[in-house]
Amino acid sequence: MMAPEQPPAPAGASRCQVQTWQAGTVSAQQDTLAEELPVALEFNGVSHAVMLATPLDLADFALGFALSEGIVDSVQEVFDIQQESGCDGITVKLEIASARFARLKEMRRNLTGRTGCGLCGTESLAHALRPLPPLAHPGVVHEDAIRRALAGLRQHQTLQQLTGATHAAAWCGDDGSIRVVREDVGRHNALDKLIGAVLKSRPPARDGFVVVTSRASMEMVQKTVTAGFGCLVAISAPTRLATELAQAAGLCLIGFARPERWVAYSHAERIRAAAPDTPRD
DSSP states (O other): OOOOOOOOOOTTEEEEEEEEEETTEEEEEEEEEEOOEEEEEEETTEEEEEEEEOSSSHHHHHHHHHHHTTSOSSGGGEEEEEEEEETTEEEEEEEEOHHHHHHHHHHOOOEEOBTTBSOTTOOOHHHHTOOOOOOSOOOOEEHHHHHHHHHHSGGGOHHHHHHSOOEEEEEEOTTSOEEEEEEESSHHHHHHHHHHHHHTTSOSSOOSEEEESSOBOHHHHHHHHHHTOSEEEESSOBOHHHHHHHHHHTOEEEEEEETTEEEEEEOGGGEEOOOTTOOOO
16 A cells, blocks of 8 residues: 655755664654755855855845844845755845945955854954944833743744754734744854844834744844844743843843743833733733
8 A cells, every 4th residue: 555645845945765763663753844045145246255044035035134233234235136056055145335345345245154153254353342322212022922922922833843854033013913933954144034024014113022942142133123123032041141242222022931930131111011810921
């Protein structure tokens, strides 16, 4: 009897034959793996960075990277984004304003991306610790909203449920509703994808907060602040430098986040507690 035909793998994933061992029993099965490919980013025809990323939402990724790395200051300075697939990976080509391209050339950065490192190839300490302007409209975040977002995030992590190999970054409304989610094997990439997806359709003043399924490193704080979000909620821990940058920039930084417990590392005064008689989900 022939085995039933497997449905095609979802976008961003592939299937492979594996052998499983459990309680002394060996069996052949199919597993689903997250894709990871080299993604080259070109600005005005010049190669700038090669990142290892999940090949989903790459236009969002490229736009978010350009914004969060300070290559452009607004979505309006990106005129066009095109994708080109090749045997070695995918190239995403951005056409940006000439003034921003001139600034990019002055940065003299040649990044080689890794899923665990966002600073590979940075030429100087000044580039690594670029100054962050204080957030203009940081806003407040409500306890019930944080709880609701954390409780509901997993059901939006499609690739993670299938592969167990991806991070997610989510933009959540003031009420904790999850509005946009992006996934990637790299935590920095997931956040860049989210930034690109949100900012291309939102005005500069943004409500809500960001949740990430990773630790809160210095660069995650940099990207969040540069994008203009007022609160970053991380499932794991922050670093000391991330906490210092968040405090200085006005970012409310929350770590070790679970629906019923979290730790506020900076600007805890902006978290609004629920009323004592407010029912919990």
